[in-house]
Amino acid sequence: MSSPSLTCGKLASWTIxxxxxxxxxxxxxxxxxFPVKPTLPGFSGPESYRAPTCDPVLDAEERxxxxxxxxxxxxELSKVPPSYDxxxxxxxxxxxxxxxxxxxxxxPTKAMMEAMPYTQSLLSGGKAQGYYAKAAPPTxxxxxxxxxxxxxxxGFLDVAFNFNTQVLLDDNLLGQFKRIGWExxxxxxxxxxxxxxxxxxxxxxxxxxYVKDTVKVDFNVSRHLDVELAAEDWNLLIxxxxxxxxxxxxxxxxxxxxxxxxxxxxxxxxxxxxxxTLHQQNPDANTLLVVVSDHGMTNGGNHGGSSYxxxxxxxxxxxxxxxxxxxxxxAHKASHxxxxxxxxxxxxxVPIPKNNIGVLLRGMxxxxxDEQRLRALQxxxxxxxRLLQAHSPNFLxxxxxxxxxxxxxxxxxxxxxxxxxxxxLYSRAISAHNAWLLHxxxxxxxxxxxxxxxxxxSYYDFxxxxxxxxxxxxxxxxxxxxxxxxxxxxxxxxLLLNTVFKLFKEVYSTLGKYCSQPKEISxxxxxxxxxxxxxxxxxxLSLGASSxxxxxxxxxxxxxxxxxxxxxxxTIRSLFxxxxxxxxxxxxxxxxxxxxxxxxxxxxxxxxxxxxxxxxTELQENHKIYPVLVVLIFGRILRGxxxxxxxxxxxxxxxxxxxxxxxxxxxxxxxxSLLNFMLVGSFAFSLLLLQQPVNAIPMLVIFLQETASIIxxxxxxxxxxxxxxxxxxxxxxxxGHFGLGNSNSxxxxxxxxxxxxxxxxxxxxxxxxxFIITHASPMLSFLSMxxxxxxxxxxxLFPSDLRWSSTxxxxxxxxxxxxLVLNSIVLVAFTITLLLMRNHLFVWSVFSPKYLxxxxxxxxxxxxxxxxxxxxxxxxxxxxxxxxxxxxKLHNFG
Numbered sequence: 001m002s003s004p005s006l007t008c009g010k011l012a013s014w015t016i017x018x019x020x021x022x023x024x025x026x027x028x029x030x031x032x033x034f035p036v037k038p039t040l041p042g043f044s045g046p047e048s049y050r051a052p053t054c055d056p057v058l059d060a061e062e063r064x065x066x067x068x069x070x071x072x073x074x075x076e077l078s079k080v081p082p083s084y085d086x087x088x089x090x091x092x093x094x095x096x097x098x099x100x101x102x103x104x105x106x107x108p109t110k111a112m113m114e115a116m117p118y119t120q121s122l123l124s125g126g127k128a129q130g131y132y133a134k135a136a137p138p139t140x141x142x143x144x145x146x147x148x149x150x151x152x153x154x155g156f157l158d159v160a161f162n163f164n165t166q167v168l169l170d171d172n173l174l175g176q177f178k179r180i181g182w183e184x185x186x187x188x189x190x191x192x193x194x195x196x197x198x199x200x201x202x203x204x205x206x207x208x209x210y211v212k213d214t215v216k217v218d219f220n221v222s223r224h225l226d227v228e229l230a231a232e233d234w235n236l237l238i239x240x241x242x243x244x245x246x247x248x249x250x251x252x253x254x255x256x257x258x259x260x261x262x263x264x265x266x267x268x269x270x271x272x273x274x275x276x277t278l279h280q281q282n283p284d285a286n287t288l289l290v291v292v293s294d295h296g297m298t299n300g301g302n303h304g305g306s307s308y309x310x311x312x313x314x315x316x317x318x319x320x321x322x323x324x325x326x327x328x329x330x331a332h333k334a335s336h337x338x339x340x341x342x343x344x345x346x347x348x349x350v351p352i353p354k355n356n357i358g359v360l361l362r363g364m365x366x367x368x369x370d371e372q373r374l375r376a377l378q379x380x381x382x383x384x385x386r387l388l389q390a391h392s393p394n395f396l397x398x399x400x401x402x403x404x405x406x407x408x409x410x411x412x413x414x415x416x417x418x419x420x421x422x423x424x425l426y427s428r429a430i431s432a433h434n435a436w437l438l439h440x441x442x443x444x445x446x447x448x449x450x451x452x453x454x455x456x457x458s459y460y461d462f463x464x465x466x467x468x469x470x471x472x473x474x475x476x477x478x479x480x481x482x483x484x485x486x487x488x489x490x491x492x493x494x495l496l497l498n499t500v501f502k503l504f505k506e507v508y509s510t511l512g513k514y515c516s517q518p519k520e521i522s523x524x525x526x527x528x529x530x531x532x533x534x535x536x537x538x539x540x541l542s543l544g545a546s547s548x549x550x551x552x553x554x555x556x557x558x559x560x561x562x563x564x565x566x567x568x569x570x571t572i573r574s575l576f577x578x579x580x581x582x583x584x585x586x587x588x589x590x591x592x593x594x595x596x597x598x599x600x601x602x603x604x605x606x607x608x609x610x611x612x613x614x615x616x617t618e619l620q621e622n623h624k625i626y627p628v629l630v631v632l633i634f635g636r637i638l639r640g641x642x643x644x645x646x647x648x649x650x651x652x653x654x655x656x657x658x659x660x661x662x663x664x665x666x667x668x669x670x671x672x673s674l675l676n677f678m679l680v681g682s683f684a685f686s687l688l689l690l691q692q693p694v695n696a697i698p699m700l701v702i703f704l705q706e707t708a709s710i711i712x713x714x715x716x717x718x719x720x721x722x723x724x725x726x727x728x729x730x731x732x733x734x735x736g737h738f739g740l741g742n743s744n745s746x747x748x749x750x751x752x753x754x755x756x757x758x759x760x761x762x763x764x765x766x767x768x769x770x771f772i773i774t775h776a777s778p779m780l781s782f783l784s785m786x787x788x789x790x791x792x793x794x795x796x797l798f799p800s801d802l803r804w805s806s807t808x809x810x811x812x813x814x815x816x817x818x819x820l821v822l823n824s825i826v827l828v829a830f831t832i833t834l835l836l837m838r839n840h841l842f843v844w845s846v847f848s849p850k851y852l853x854x855x856x857x858x859x860x861x862x863x864x865x866x867x868x869x870x871x872x873x874x875x876x877x878x879x880x881x882x883x884x885x886x887x888x889k890l891h892n893f894g
Contacts, residue, residue: 008809014499015817019862021492022824026855029485029831032478033838034848040390043171043179044351044383049077052385067181074180074349080376082349083321083367084288088237088272092265093141093189093208094245094303095293096253097314099262101130115262118270119291122318129322129363133315133337136471137306137844138746139295141191141208144313144337148292149173151341151356153471168195171354173344175199177236180350185228187221188240201234208242211249211751214257218243222268229275239272241265248301249751253309255301273318288319288347292340304746306845315340321367335361338467342383346376352383357470359463370452371440374433377459381429384466391473392419418469425462432458482835489831493824500821503813504723528566528724535559536822540829544837546846550745553738557639560735561632563728567712568628570719575625627712631732634701634708638739702736702777706784714791723814729788730819733781740777744850749774775860782864785815786871812872816865823861830854 045063065073075081100119102108113120122128135144136153143154150172174184174196183201186192190205206220218241228237244265247257269291276287295303296312303310315335338358345352347364360380365373432455439451539555542548548555709732713725720728742748754770772779789811830851837847 011499011503011809011813014495015820018492018495018499019820021488021495025485025488025492026827026858028488029482030855032481032485033834035477040354040387042354043175044354046073046077048351048383049379052382052389067179071180071349074351078349078379080346080368080372080379083347084286084319086235086287087344087348088239088276088287088289090269090272090289090291091188091238091240092244092291092293093240093242094248094295094297095314096296096309096312097132097293098312100314100316101132111259112262115259116266118266126323127318129317131315131333131335131361133292133313133335133340135295135311135313135337137311139303139305139310141189141294142195144294145191145195147337148340150353151338151358152353153338153357167197173341173350173353176345176350176353177348182235183233184236185234186238187224188238189242192238192240206242210755211246214243214246214250214261217246218264225268225271229272245297248297250301252301253297253299286320288317290344291316291318298747300747302747302749304749305849307747310747313337317364323366333362342380346379352380355387356383357387357467359460359467374436374455377456377463378433380463381426381459384463384470385426387470388422388466391470422462422466422469425458425465429455429458429462477838486828486831486835489828493828496817496821496824500817503817507810507813528563528570528720531563531566532724532727536825540826543826543830544833546842549846549850552744556731556734556738557635560731561635563731564628564631564635567720568625568632571625571628574719624712627708630708631705634705635735638698638701638736698736698739699776702732702739702780705732705736706780710784710788710791714788723818726785726814726818727822729781729784730822733778736777737775742774744846744853746849771856775856778857778860779864782868785868789815789872811876812869816869819861819865823858827854827858
């Protein structure tokens with residue numbers, strides 16, 4: 001016989017080529033859309049205290065001065081005397097500002113206020129200044145610490161780097177402090193040690209990944225307090241407490257452990273404040289306590305996204321020079337986390353870090369003279385001007401020289417408009433400052449307060465606009481690189497579609513040649529096929545709406561339940577046709593035509609009556625309806641387990657009811673699920689161990705759904721084409737993915753489970769476990785396809801003279817190609833959507849997290865397809881070779 005037009009070699013070659021193109025295109029797009037933020041090399045020195053020029057000249061001799069002389073030089077050039085000489089930076093990981101300052105016009109809840117009495121007394125007594133220091137996404141520890149000490153915003157992909165913290169090479173406060181001879185001490189999260197190796201005089205790092213530990217992780221920090229507060233050999237003491245964040249991960253924002261943990265933190269604040277107050281008797285030792293949080297947390301205790309709860313971080317300043325005369329909650333000013341860096345720099349007499357985009361916090365320099373306050377704002381403005389020059393050459397030279405007309409023609413009109421506006425705001429601030437100075441020199445003080453207020457507000461207008469422009473500029477995306485990535489991914493998608501269409505033609509031409517299947521089952525499009533195609537198109541289009549992205553679980557639950565409902569109707573009709581066919585045999589010949597017409601009126605012929613004399617076949621036919629019912633019933637249970645999604649997470653569901661019922665109910669269900677999983681396989685059992693306790697039953701439900709689907713599809717005489725069966729199993733996997741509580745928000749990633757069974761921190765192992773936990777259901781679908789392939793009744797499909805390559809093609813063609821094709825279509829569609837939405841309000845909070853999930857899902861598809869192909873090819877090759885050897889021996893024996 002002639003070889004098929006699409007051989008296994010061609011199929012594999014085209015598939016591998018398409019996958020490689022997809023990886024290339026995806027890489028280009030990710031690099032372009034999520035760039036690593038460009039930074040200025042080096043660090044700020046004495047030149048930062050001088051007005052910026054077009055061609056700044058660095059004085060190497062000044063920058064290389066000994067620490068004592070450098071500190072003196074900074075003080076002389078700055079003209080803003082340091083307000084403090086010792087800093088205690090206390091980081092309470094995951095503490096929402098709402099717990100301390102309240103939310104909006106509302107004070108903190110009574111429970112929160114009672115949990116932190118000393119801190120509340122400082123605020124109400126005007127001895128502390130509190131700020132809502134909004135954190136930028138991604139709200140994970142490492143990029144947030146970088147923002148606090150450097151004033152620079154990180155890239156969105158820092159959420160991935162957070163699990164493999166790298167050394168911070170950008171200009172930062174710790175480096176500036178070290179250059180003026182400060183001694184630095186750190187106790188707490190080891191992230192600081194990874195960011196700043198060999199910079200601390202003393203250090204005691206604790207791991208942030210043992211999230212089940214809420215006691216010892218903080219005790220290991222507090223045990224050093226007595227010694228450190230009594231010591232006088234340090235200038236900066238960093239204390240990073242992780243316990244509150246761990247409490248949130250375990251029990252959520254409103255955990256019963258939260259008040260006790262807040263009281264513990266309040267006692268630490270009291271201990272530090274009282275200790276620093278004793279040192280204030282020495283005028284040469286003035287200590288500032290700064291209590292900050294790196295991010296907030298959702299009601300579920302997670303973080304990583306951009307919701308209010310996750311970005312609600314705290315900045316609390318406690319010191320002798322801090323005065324808050326307005327005790328109302330409205331006095332707590334809104335700011336940004338990056339504003340901490342320039343504020344601390346000028347409070348302690350060091351240059352503002354080079355890549356800072358933060359603005360001086362209002363109210364923190366009120367104890368200075370009017371001239372010193374304006375000087376501080378001027379230094380902040382000069383620093384941002386230098387950064388503006390670096391991002392856009394010839395933007396500003398000197399004080400008032402703006403871009404030339406020739407340069408304006410070479411830039412985008414909208415950008416030029418922004419530049420001109422910034423130039424105007426800066427010029428206005430400088431003019432107001434000079435006018436105030438002139439009034440001081442001339443002795444005209446009649447409008448002194450108005451002139452001062454106008455100058456301060458003018459500076460803040462410029463600083464706010466410049467900071468916002470630089471923040472947006474740091475996320476600019478090269479359109480050519482993005483388009484190149486999309487075009488390559490589109491070519492890959494077309495290549496995969498062409499391959500799968502050829503496979504369709506090849507498979508059904510082979511079946512038509514070798515098998516006796518009716519044409520209706522192999523060539524006519526059925527209702528389930530039309531629904532799948534329309535559903536996939538609608539799903540791809542729906543990802544263009546932010547609300548549909550946030551609540552994608554509803555789409556997958558609908559597609560899965562509707563498809564299996566169609567399977568149920570098809571099965572019921574098939575049973576009626578079978579009964580009618582059997583009845584025809586007992587009727588008179590003239591009555592058979594009427595019954596036959598009723599049986600085939602819907603253009604769907606059951607070819608399952610062959611060899612019906614077998615009792616096992618009878619049992620299969622009579623019970624074919626039950627697996628579909630199992631999938632539908634369990635699908636409804638799974639749908640109600642985690643039904644809140646993102647926008648309606650507050651709605652009651654089964655998981656919340658179990659949590660409220662207490663640990664006994666959860667443990668009972670977990671033990672029940674463990675016993676069942678021990679009976680069905682080690683992989684599913686390991687998945688259950690990694691999942692949260694409340695997800696024990698959903699994992700069992702997903703496994704039973706996959707098992708029921710295998711039974712339904714592998715029974716004798718399937719009613720559906722193979723590609724529909726493969727798609728149905730993928731649908732079950734995606735519905736299960738969301739049924740386990742996953743969403744398109746980074747906040748639902750189960751970080752705690754990623755470190756189960758790991759004795760020492762390993763970025764690779766924890767990353768693999770996190771991937772398995774998040775994509776447990778889709779991976780289970782791929783493994784179920786192996787069982788589906790092995791149990792699929794292929795009686796009549798593979799005659800003895802069919803080539804091995806054709807057999808292999810029929811076995812794994814659709815299970816391998818369809819997942820790649822479906823994922824490629826969604827990937828290309830959403831990539832185009834992301835490009836169009838690159839300036840959308842929710843690009844970083846909704847669309848970008850979804851794209852990261854989609855990239856991870858693509859990796860999951862690659863792994864699943866590889867496992868299927870490798871397993872089937874290896875098993876089939878061994879079986880084929882052994883059969884060939886056996887036939888050869890029999891032939892020789894004969």
